[in-house]
Amino acid sequence: MTEELLKVQVHKRQLQGDGVVVLDLIPVGGTTLPAFEAGAHVDIHIAPGLVRQYSLCSDPADNATYRLGVLKDPASRGGSTGVHDKLLEGAEVQISVPRNLFPLVTQARRSILIGGGIGITPMIAMAYALQAQGADFELHYCGRSRSRSAFLDELQSAAFADRVVTHFDDEPAEHKLDLDALLGQGQPGVHVYTCGPSGFMDWVIESASRKGYADDHIHREYFQVEVDSSGESFEVVAAKSGKSVQVAEGQTILEALGTLGIKIEVSCEQGVCGTCLCDVLEGEPDHRDVYLTDEEKEANDQILVCCSRAKSKKLVLDI
Numbered sequence: 380m381t382e383e384l385l386k387v388q389v390h391k392r393q394l395q396g397d398g399v400v401v402l403d404l405i406p407v408g409g410t411t412l413p414a415f416e417a418g419a420h421v422d423i424h425i426a427p428g429l430v431r432q433y434s435l436c437s438d439p440a441d442n443a444t445y446r447l448g449v450l451k452d453p454a455s456r457g458g459s460t461g462v463h464d465k466l467l468e469g470a471e472v473q474i475s476v477p478r479n480l481f482p483l484v485t486q487a488r489r490s491i492l493i494g495g496g497i498g499i500t501p502m503i504a505m506a507y508a509l510q511a512q513g514a515d516f517e518l519h520y521c522g523r524s525r526s527r528s529a530f531l532d533e534l535q536s537a538a539f540a541d542r543v544v545t546h547f548d549d550e551p552a553e554h555k556l557d558l559d560a561l562l563g564q565g566q567p568g569v570h571v572y573t574c575g576p577s578g579f580m581d582w583v584i585e586s587a588s589r590k591g592y593a594d595d596h597i598h599r600e601y602f603q604v605e606v607d608s609s610g611e612s613f614e615v616v617a618a619k620s621g622k623s624v625q626v627a628e629g630q631t632i633l634e635a636l637g638t639l640g641i642k643i644e645v646s647c648e649q650g651v652c653g654t655c656l657c658d659v660l661e662g663e664p665d666h667r668d669v670y671l672t673d674e675e676k677e678a679n680d681q682i683l684v685c686c687s688r689a690k691s692k693k694l695v696l697d698i
Contacts, residue, residue, distance in 0.1 A: 397527035415477035417508035422475035431458035434501040450497040481600040488568030490516040495575025565591035632684040650686035661695035
């Protein structure tokens with residue numbers, strides 16, 4: 380099935396903080412944009428073969444504009460630098476229909492939103508949605524420095540401004556994030572959401588678990604992770620073609636299949652987005668992604684071929 384793509388134009392572009400470009404995208408042709416739920420992202424087709432995911436940070440009630448915030452990453456593999464260099468005002472680009480892998484729990488008694496750095500983006504959309512629902516929530520924005528952070532003016536002028544608390548490393552100690560005090564003891568109906576650098580998120584997740592929050596009350600979205608391709612070699616069989624290949628240490632399943640001419644649709648190549656998900660017919664995967672839930676990993680019937688490996692000597696995939 381061909382993915383539905385939308386053609387949009389950069390209506391407004393702002394540089395905020397240190398290296399963050401904020402883009403307002405409008406539909407080409409004057410139509411409205413598909414509705415989206417807070418936590419959703421879009422795939423931006425930056426160049427042929429270069430597709431990246433970015434969270435929508437605009438108000439979900441606004442179907443005229445999609446807003447994105449993209450940090451220029453010094454270690455960029457082409458995504459963020461392409462956005463910064465190519466998506467100038469007036470530029471047209473294709474994006475996917477919004478998809479949501481980080482949804483709000485609509486019946487939560489209370490929601491605690493914790494964003495680190497550019498991880499604030501999905502939290503802003505969540506705050507708009509929760510405010511519209513009249514829900515109980517708070518938004519915590521953590522960063523290295525106020526002067527280097529984006530979206531501050533918007534957050535200070537938003538209808539939910541009194542729910543926003545900022546925590547910056549270069550400000551007085553009393554303003555720093557005290558996770559234990561913030562989280563308290565985990566209670567039914569109180570949900571925690573976090574997004575940001577991996578180390579920051581791991582700290583939030585581990586702290587919430589230690590404070591008694593159930594795993595299904597801790598919600599996360601990783602922007603990027605470090606792919607670990609170490610481990611012994613193993614065989615991968617593509618069942619539909621009958622072809623097989625040995626995956627060497629330091630090589631991904633995706634790369635090995637490519638040597639056979641078998642192409643798998645990919646996007647992030649870090650086990651974050653789920654684009655390269657394949658069904659497993661035989662063998663035991665060694666899951667190294669952050670996309671599948673713990674329950675899905677235990678089932679061992681799916682694998683992300685961009686990053687995961689095998690615990691068994693052979694994997695048979697339904698491709």
